[in-house]
Amino acid sequence: MVTNNSSKSTGIRKVLLMGNPNVGKSVIFSRLTGTRVIASNYPGTTVGYSHGFMSLGEDRVEVIDVPGTYTLEPTSEAEEIASEMLDTGDLVINVVDATNLERNLYLTQQLLERDIPLIVALNIWDETEHRGIYIDLDKLRERLGVPVIPTVAVSGQGIKELVTGIAGATSPDTPARSYDERWAAVGGIISQVQRITHRHHTWRERLGDASVQPLAGGIIAVVVLAVAFLVVRFIGENLIGYVLEPLFDNLWAPVVLRLSDLLGGSGFFHNILIGEIVAGEVNFIESFGLLTTGLFVPFGMVLPYIISFYLVLGLFEDVGYLPRLAVLMDTLMHRLGLHGYAIIPSMLGLGCNVPAVLATRILESKRERFIAATLISIAIPCAALQAMIFGLVGQQGAQYVAIVFGTLFIVWIILGMIINRFAQGFSPELLIEIPPYRMPPWRTVLQKLWMRVNGFLKEAIPIILGAVMVINILYTLGVFDAIADFTAPVVTGLLGLPKEAVTALVIGFLRKDVALGMLAPLGLSANQLVVGSVVLAMFFPCVATFVVILRELGIVNMLKSVAIMIATALLVGGALNLILQ
Amino acid sequence: MFGFGGRFRHGFGRGEGQLTLARMQTGQSGIVVQVLSGHGMIRRLGALGIRPGLRVTKVNSSFMRGPIAVQFGSTQVAIGFGMANRIVVEPIDSRSERP
Structure with missing residues (x-):
């Protein structure tokens, strides 16, 4: 001040x-x-x-x-x-x-x-x-x-x-x-x-010019994005493997076991707080208590990836790479009814879909914003969901993670081309200023990282805990069984998942990370996990994204967008089930 | 620009030797002569500083109708191919601004 x-x-x-x-x-x-x-x-x-x-x-x-x-x-x-x-x-x-x-x-x-x-x-x-x-x-x-x-x-x-x-x-x-x-x-x-006055070009300017050339820029983009992905994985995995899992296993698990004894090992409160203890061991993923899964999902599985993703994204933003990526992606994005600058909200969507949908405001026309927001909420999984996909599907093998992301990417492109064909209006052309490359000031990079991590902690954790609570209550009341029986033809017949998997889709409205976690105790095969992850990612936006889409697009376009989401999710999930079987 | 023959040199009432930004060679400089487009686009470009009389240098080569990046002063702007194809420039003989 x-x-x-x-x-x-x-x-x-x-x-x-x-x-x-x-x-x-x-x-x-x-x-x-x-x-x-x-x-x-x-x-x-x-x-x-x-x-x-x-x-x-x-x-x-x-x-x-x-x-x-x-x-x-x-x-x-x-x-x-x-x-x-x-x-x-x-x-x-x-x-x-x-x-x-x-x-x-x-x-x-x-x-x-x-x-x-x-x-x-x-x-x-x-x-x-x-x-x-x-x-x-x-x-x-x-x-x-x-x-x-x-x-x-x-x-x-x-x-x-x-x-x-x-x-x-x-x-x-x-x-x-x-x-x-x-x-x-x-x-x-x-x-x-x-x-x-005349002066020689700096290496930063030369690099800047090179990164908007079709060939050199394309190579730079592939290298940069691959390195970014590896760095995100590396930081995320190591934070989990060397910091958070040991913390939970060595420090928190004994506390939970102690508490479980105090609560008598079973009963309603025990179920809500701790969930099921199998053979004297705490299973942080499957037990579904507030103090077990409710804390492990946000802190042990998602937070590490939130930190690593936003660190890398912040560097991208502050260096000034994103507008150059927009130039390179422009031709492809035109096929989707967008122009290159739509890559910026899309990249933000890999962190969280809420700021991504807000960022579609940088696009000029209503049509572009509809396409971009719909594609983001269908095909761009947020960092929290991705962390869970890495954590759960990744246990089955990297190829299954690749199928999930590959499917989402193909859907992003094909669906974009389809909406582009049918949506009314026109999409204007790219016209953006390309900022010079700048050395990111570390202080601001870390400050921004802190703001975003803090935002996640404040906004996501209450909803995650609430979702775990709701899950327990709905189970106890037998509501899930009723829903499961009702939706069994679609879930089992079309998607090839056990009928209980519908609970994940329902909870997906609250938080997709918790929802994917609900598939863990069902003992799914690798292929079923793939179908489940893809459908969960596409089916419906989480409540926070839903509210922003409603506000940004208006009710009519939001309904259109949601109809497209549900139809696509069922179609793609069904097709994937047939192919993988 | 030779590959495009007379069609692009003489269309739209362009003067001799003039060509569009999209057809300029990488590293080539030129003076913007006019923007062959509606009022809205002229304003959008003008807001960014792109207007008749401006000296621009083309930074990238375009592939599959990708955007054209131009430099003027210390500003760099990317312009969609279609739009760049409606910006007429008078090329400056010294092919490159850069030594």
């Missing part, structure tokens, strides 16, 4: 942080408000808006991190939101990328035309020098007529000056102009304040 020493009231209630995408608004927001938000090195990380508070004199002032926009003429949803928000604020901090001054100043010109005090934060200031960019700050201030403060948000440099400078923010009298007149004004300013 940065505080301003002057103590008079400024009358400012709401400060808007505005600027082009990927100029560091969110990092400045964190610096000003002390609120942690996710920031990455690609345009469109902030799809909603975050708000926090900062102290200005004796006032507590609301600060809003407005999604990045290139212009106030709304050409996309983010820009519409930004334009509307502008009317609600008392002051704008225009965050400008100093290494991209010319393009950034177009929005600044539009902001100057509005009747709202403005101050410019000239961010990424530290990179100008080695890029051979020289900016005459005094002249820029003079030409714009508003305060200009150089900042380096990632290190905090200039933030104090920015806060102090707010008092000097002004709204120079600027008439409304046309598009061409604004660019002419920008051109005039640039010719006076900026000088760019």
Whole structure:
């Protein structure tokens, strides 16, 4: 939290942080408000808006991190939101990328035309020098007529000056102009304040250029993704094998056994808390008590993969690789009715489908968002479900894990092509800025990792424990047996699973990781596990994803999306059952 | 660009020697002359700074109608193939901006 020493009231209630995408608004927001938000090195990380508070004199002032926009003429949803928000604020901090001054100043010109005090934060200031960019700050201030403060948000440099400078923010009298007149004004300013000297390209830029070439970039992508996968597996497996399993087996199991004795070894409470103890041993996967499976699934099986996945994803985001992957994937994604940038929500989906569906907002049309959200919730298993697939299906052999992921991948492509054929509307073309590669600041990578892990702990664990509780109660009441008998024709006849497997599909609505765990005690064959995992992944979104899809797509499209999910799951599950038998 | 013959050189009222961004060679630079498209796309491109008079250098080669990456100043932008094919540029003789 940065505080301003002057103590008079400024009358400012709401400060808007505005600027082009990927100029560091969110990092400045964190610096000003002390609120942690996710920031990455690609345009469109902030799809909603975050708000926090900062102290200005004796006032507590609301600060809003407005999604990045290139212009106030709304050409996309983010820009519409930004334009509307502008009317609600008392002051704008225009965050400008100093290494991209010319393009950034177009929005600044539009902001100057509005009747709202403005101050410019000239961010990424530290990179100008080695890029051979020289900016005459005094002249820029003079030409714009508003305060200009150089900042380096990632290190905090200039933030104090920015806060102090707010008092000097002004709204120079600027008439409304046309598009061409604004660019002419920008051109005039640039010719006076900026000088760019020639310099040699750095290895980072060469690597950046290489990674959007079809051939070299393709090879880089395959290598990078393979290494990422291996690193995620390596960290996840070792955390489980050397840290969490020993903790559970050596420290927690004796406690559970002791408690089991105290509870008399059986009965309702014993079942809910501990589940079944077989031959004096705790089976953390199959016993299904709150203190056994209820803790082992989130901490012993899922958490390690959440940590390893989000560490690697965070590095990808902060280095700036994802937009390049979007360029390489564009041709394929067009077949699915999407453009390359849809790869970003899809990658986020490998962590959790909830932020992934939210991130579909970076796509321009409703049609694309419908396709992307539907494909994500059908064919992209979240990290929690993947961890369980690795843990349970992996015991049967790596080839079975490969069949599960291979099937989901093929479904992703074929279903995308089918929806693309039938969905109405059109899909616009890719048009994105490719950020330079940046060395990820470790502090922010770890901070982001912590936010996401913390989010998982806070949001997932209550639901996991709740799900285990519900499972026990429904078992005791005999509800599952009734459902199992009712759905037996589909589950057994079509999918080739024991009729009790339906309980997993029902619980899948709460948490898919717990649901997959429910297949463990059924003694399924490897092939049945494969069918079960695939159907569970595709059948229906978990409740959290369901709510976001409903909110983002609206009820009609959500129903369409769910119909597609159920139909696909049954079709693919049935086919897989026939093929594997 | 020779492979495409006169069809792409003379279509759409393009001047002699002009070609679209999609047809430029990798590493080649050119000045944007016009965007042969509707108002909306002109604005979308303009918002990113791509407008007549801008000097751009093509960064990648396109494969199977993949996007075209161009560099101008310190900005790099990827443009879908169809859109890039409607951006007319006047190539600059020195084939590459880079030494």
